[in-house]
Amino acid sequence: MHGVFTADEMRRLDRRAITELSIPGVTLMENAGRGAAERIQALLYEVGGSRHGARVSVVCGKGGNGGDGFVVARHLGDNAGNDHNKRCVEPGDQRKGQIERGVGDHV
DSSP: OOOOOOHHHHHHHHHHHHHTSOOOHHHHHHHHHHHHHHHHHHHHHHTTOOSSSOOOOOOOOSSTTHHHHHHHHHHHHHHHTSOOOOOOOOTTOTTHHHHHHHHGGGO
16 A cells, blocks of 8 residues: 555645646646556456446545546546546636646537
């Protein structure tokens, strides 16, 4: 098992990656979402499920990880080779732009 960061530690690491290393936030979001989707697919395989056609629900809040969750959903849907249902952000969400980038053409 890998180490886990607290929410505050993760915020500081994200901020440092963006400000000191000039990694765009959208790149961090894409990498986090893709990595999580790959891990979910591996877990499905480990428990004897199929990576293709499995039904997975990804629920995203409007908080700081909403965009990551939409990236996870996009990758899971793309890799499963099937359509996936989407429900998108409520009006006025402060992170709407980032979340829309995470969803891409899948909104």
